[in-house]
Amino acid sequence: MKSHTEYLTFETAKKREYINITPLVAKALRGSAIKEGMILVSAMHITAGVWVNDAEDGLLQDIDQWLEHLAPYQEDYQHHHTGETNGDAHLKSLLVHHQVIVPVTARKLDLGPWQQIYYAEFDGQRPKRVIIKVMGE
Amino acid sequence: MKSHTEYLTFETAKKREYINITPLVAKALRGSAIKEGMILVSAMHITAGVWVNDAEDGLLQDIDQWLEHLAPYQEDYQHHHTGETNGDAHLKSLLVHHQVIVPVTARKLDLGPWQQIYYAEFDGQRPKRVIIKVMGE
Amino acid sequence: MKSHTEYLTFETAKKREYINITPLVAKALRGSAIKEGMILVSAMHITAGVWVNDAEDGLLQDIDQWLEHLAPYQEDYQHHHTGETNGDAHLKSLLVHHQVIVPVTARKLDLGPWQQIYYAEFDGQRPKRVIIKVMGE
Numbered sequence: 018m019k020s021h022t023e024y025l026t027f028e029t030a031k032k033r034e035y036i037n038i039t040p041l042v043a044k045a046l047r048g049s050a051i052k053e054g055m056i057l058v059s060a061m062h063i064t065a066g067v068w069v070n071d072a073e074d075g076l077l078q079d080i081d082q083w084l085e086h087l088a089p090y091q092e093d094y095q096h097h098h099t100g101e102t103n104g105d106a107h108l109k110s111l112l113v114h115h116q117v118i119v120p121v122t123a124r125k126l127d128l129g130p131w132q133q134i135y136y137a138e139f140d141g142q143r144p145k146r147v148i149i150k151v152m153g154e
Numbered sequence: 155m156k157s158h159t160e161y162l163t164f165e166t167a168k169k170r171e172y173i174n175i176t177p178l179v180a181k182a183l184r185g186s187a188i189k190e191g192m193i194l195v196s197a198m199h200i201t202a203g204v205w206v207n208d209a210e211d212g213l214l215q216d217i218d219q220w221l222e223h224l225a226p227y228q229e230d231y232q233h234h235h236t237g238e239t240n241g242d243a244h245l246k247s248l249l250v251h252h253q254v255i256v257p258v259t260a261r262k263l264d265l266g267p268w269q270q271i272y273y274a275e276f277d278g279q280r281p282k283r284v285i286i287k288v289m290g291e
Numbered sequence: 292m293k294s295h296t297e298y299l300t301f302e303t304a305k306k307r308e309y310i311n312i313t314p315l316v317a318k319a320l321r322g323s324a325i326k327e328g329m330i331l332v333s334a335m336h337i338t339a340g341v342w343v344n345d346a347e348d349g350l351l352q353d354i355d356q357w358l359e360h361l362a363p364y365q366e367d368y369q370h371h372h373t374g375e376t377n378g379d380a381h382l383k384s385l386l387v388h389h390q391v392i393v394p395v396t397a398r399k400l401d402l403g404p405w406q407q408i409y410y411a412e413f414d415g416q417r418p419k420r421v422i423i424k425v426m427g428e
Contacts, residue, residue, distance in 0.1 A: 018155040018292040018428050020327045053157045061403030063344045070200045075232030095349030108357050114251050114388050120287045129198030150394045154155050155292040190294045207337045212369030220382050251388050257424045266335030291292050
């Protein structure tokens with residue numbers, strides 16, 4: 018098994034932002050020279066997520082509003098007794114999951130026609146990392 | 155590392171349907187001749203999910219009702235300005251996740267006694283694909 | 292590809308409990324002698340979860356309360372016609388997902404500074420298993 022690891026760093030302008038990282042994952046795959054296997058794409062912070070879904074601006078607004086509804090920003094989380102104010106970002110991260118596995122077949126990301134890989138920032142405005150690990154032959 | 159890839163296609167009769175695909179994953183494993191490793195089972199569409207849970211009809215009804223409660227079908231998603239009507243299906247997909255990894259030990263799916271692999275269709279009545287990639291030795 | 296598999300068993304004192312299993316996963320990695328690859332950490336039951344998030348007691352209380360809000364314990368689940376009373380635990384398991392992949396780089400768990408691996412028990416007080424499978428070179 019061959020392996021190739023890259024780290025991305027994002028520092029978003031807004032607290033919450035959704036970034037299509039599919040081209041960056043494809044670039045890491047090319048750098049790996051791996052033909053067959055898979056890619057782990059995983060947030061290295063506990064207030065961020067990674068998902069595979071549509072690159073459509075209206076949907077991204079829907080997702081943002083829906084996450085805020087199910088895991089709202091509010092002052093009275095227990096976690097805030099530590100001085101933090103990002104309790105909602107932890108819950109949003111748990112809800113969407115912090116990682117995906119992308120299959121690799123014949124040197125390509127083996128995604129369906131509408132599948133795009135997103136980094137979801139829930140507590141931005143500071144540097145946050147994502148690991149991309151390509152594994153295979 | 156050896157690798158073996160299969161694609162399944164489902165065209166469900168109903169918009170939402172939950173299909174136990176454990177036998178199909180076990181068959182792909184037998185076809186792979188892999189003894190030790192893992193299997194990625196991943197929906198290739200953004201309005202479907204894959205999960206591991208119980209094969210119990212009452213529970214499947216509970217899950218369906220719960221998903222409809224947390225990510226309801228409704229007309230006023232922003233995504234619907236594109237002409238789509240399936241905003242809820244995208245949110246349901248994010249909620250349950252679109253993929254699982256099944257461990258393989260001694261040529262068998264290494265699942266607990268009640269664990270079954272489900273394909274969850276949230277926007278059916280058209281052909282949708284699932285990738286099964288077995289990786290290991 | 293080399294592979295190393297361990298099984299953990301937990302029998303929690305309470306119905307719901309959240310256990311930091313990062314040291315146990317690190318121990319399995321050392322036992323594997325694998326330098327580069329990944330670790331699948333996956334609950335073998337359908338009423339439990341595995342996540343990566345913060346080891347902070349206040350946050351764990353927030354998560355517990357939030358899960359109870361989104362997937363409440365209640366009597367009238369369809370699943371309970373089987374004699375079970377744990378419908379909520381199945382839904383909580385789906386919500387947080389039952390598994391994570393931990394990257395391994397240079398013989399170490401390649402986690403961000405605050406990332407800790409948790410076993411989330413939603414229907415405890417009986418023995419429940421988790422599989423740890425290390426795969427790589």
